[in-house]
Amino acid sequence: MPPRRSHKKSRAGCRRCKTRKIKCDEVHPRCGNCLKHGVACDFENPDVLADLQTTAASPSTPGSTADYLSPVVRNAVPSFSSVPYNGSSSTHPLYRAPSTPTMSVTTPMSHRLLELKLMHHYTARTCKTFTFTAPVTEDIWKITVPSLAFSGSQHLADAILAVAALHLRSLAPNDREMVRASHAYMAASLAEYSATLARGINDTNAESLFLTAALIAFQSTASRVFTKDELILGPQGAEDESRRDGLPSDKPRHPSAGCYVIPFAWFHSFQGVKAITAASWQFLRSSSVVTQVINSQAVLQLNFSNGPDTFFGHLLDGLEAELSAMARPRPPSSPPDPSASIDDLIPSTRQAYQHAVAVLNWAHKIPHKGAPLAFPATVSRRFIELLEERRPRALAILACFFALLKSMDGVWWLQGMARREVLGVVSLFNSDFFGPDAYAEWWPHLEWAMRIALYEHVGAAQGVPIPAEVWGADWFAEEEALGRQAEGGSYFRHIEMLSQMVGGGGSVPPVPE
Known part of the structure; x- marks a missing residue:
């Protein structure tokens, strides 16, 4: 076996090669790797060094740049036409969880402008559609709720942008950008909302969870305008089972094509608001924001x-x-x-x-x-x-x-x-x-x-x-x-009774289907 060739270590390579952990050929005024990839080299431009040092000090990890990417960038959410919907939350594009980025990405200017557009529309117009029966709460939805979102509640921020996108979509039904944005932001909101609930409700997140639940209920209701889920594409119905009281069974085995479908998402989402209110009432009862929203009803x-x-x-x-x-x-022949x-x-x-x-x-x-x-x-x-x-x-x-x-x-x-x-x-x-x-x-x-x-x-x-x-x-x-x-x-008396029934450690409301 021939003797191993000696290797000379060098610390004189350019900063970019060191950051990428590859060998630098140390050619001046521009090393071979930087020349090959068409990027600036600190050999020929010392000003690049400061930028590279900043980048090296801020690695791409969860909780850094990636956490602040727009859901439109994080998610590649397909349109309704490309995703079959069978009534399951796992297949509906609205409920696709955002994927985890593997590298640091700079948010494109177009998406930054999109978010500015959505937030402007929310504060100028959308927030007023929550208060048409109670104008006293307009400042809450217009000013207080966005402020809570900016203070660190990602699920609330995404929910705000989702309903704004849906409102804009109602004004321009063929705007595919708004279709994708309304799905992507609500998917991101639901994912973070679910993760926060799993970690537990406390005095720091109860307020924002209540408001997010309300916006999710609004989105579920408003989305009905755009969906066509009354058409179930399936085989013609087989025979229904019979109930012991002579009425039809709970559901046909194979619903007929074109059969109307009850919008249960309405009930699930609104029931979710009720459940989270009862489960977190010990924290919400002292919130001036929540109590004002509740008392405005x-x-x-x-x-x-x-x-x-x-x-x-x-x-x-x-x-x-x-x-x-x-x-x-x-009858004796009927199953239990x-x-x-x-x-x-x-x-x-x-x-x-x-x-x-x-x-x-x-x-x-x-x-x-x-x-x-x-x-x-x-x-x-x-x-x-x-x-x-x-x-x-x-x-x-x-x-x-x-x-x-x-x-x-x-x-x-x-x-x-x-x-x-x-x-x-x-x-x-x-x-x-x-x-x-x-x-x-x-x-x-x-x-x-x-x-x-x-x-x-x-x-x-x-x-x-x-x-x-x-x-x-x-x-x-x-x-x-x-x-x-x-x-x-x-409503306080009703909610007090409900919260006592749920108990201090009441069940966490499910994410709407």
């Missing part, structure tokens, strides 16, 4: 009598007969039901329906105050299960809720929502899912919702109310009457 005053004298009392007609059918013994026992299910079902109808009755009186939006946040988990099971009564209640949104048809993210969703829900009664007699049986309970959904509300943009003879109530007269009945004018 219309006072929830529910009448649980729900008799025939209430506007939506008819939605409970025949409820006891339906509950009795649930209690019928199963893995769900909750009937002793628990019947009272929870009754309460779910009664509470949902009570919320409708309250919201019907003061819809211009944003009261209908309390419905997806306040209904019980059991009611959402009844919707998942496609119970006719639950769907009729849902149609009436969507009809209430007609009162806010002048708001960009709710425009056309009532018509679209009511027609979608009613289409289920016209399908083969419930049988040939369902439409005639439930039409008396759907007639008001259809009439309101199809009403041409020409004064919506100017805030002109729907005539009382069409709507069924005088908004402003009812508002005055409810104002006299209000005690304290606050």
Whole structure:
């Protein structure tokens, strides 16, 4: 074996070769490596040395430059047309987690300008769309919320930019840049929001988590305007299973193509706001920002009598007969039901329906105050299960809720929502899912919702109310009457009770699907 050739170590190489940890040929005035790559060499330009030393002192690691890259740079988010959506959060582009950069990248000027454009639009216009029923909170959404984001809340900052991009997209539906931006920023916000929740809620992050949850709920609601998920491309339905009470199963095995899909993201996201409020109330109750947002909402005053004298009392007609059918013994050949026992299910079902109808009755009186939006946040988990099971009564209640949104048809993210969703829900009664007699049986309970959904509300943009003879109530007269009945004018009592039920270490709300 020949003797090993001696190697002479040298420290005279240029700084760039040392940074890259490669051998420098030490050729002056420009070394071979720098010449090959077409970069400046400190041999010929000593001024480069200071820049190289700064770069070497700031290595690309998580928590440095990469953390501040725009999600538009971090994520290569595809358009809807290139990503199949099957209802799962793992395949929807809105919920793709951002990838981790492997090298330091300078944010292109175009993306810096995009973020400036989005933030400007948010503070100038978008923030006002959160406060159309409570102008007193405009400074919170316009000034305080961005300030909280700038103080270190990345999930809140990304959520702000996401809703601003969605608003701009509504003004220019074919702007592909805004489509990508709205998805990318919300994906980044959801990823960081989930990671923060996993680390735990405390006094330093509770406020920003609450506000991010509210913006996620807004995004989930507003996104419905742009999605086409009522069309499920799948094989024609196989036979549905039967329930022991004679009603259809919780869902068909293979939904028919073109079948309307209930926007459960509304309920999941608004329920998430409720859950995080209850879980972190020990911190939020002393926040002037959160308490002002909460107290700006219309006072929830529910009448649980729900008799025939209430506007939506008819939605409970025949409820006891339906509950009795649930209690019928199963045929010996029927498989055991893995769900909750009937002793628990019947009272929870009754309460779910009664509470949902009570919320409708309250919201019907003061819809211009944003009261209908309390419905997806306040209904019980059991009611959402009844919707998942496609119970006719639950769907009729849902149609009436969507009809209430007609009162806010002048708001960009709710425009056309009532018509679209009511027609979608009613289409289920016209399908083969419930049988040939369902439409005639439930039409008396759907007639008001259809009439309101199809009403041409020409004064919506100017805030002109729907005539009382069409709507069924005088908004402003009812508002005055409810104002006299209000005690304290606050949601605090309701939230205090809810937070006690959740407990100090309550469950963390899930990320909306």
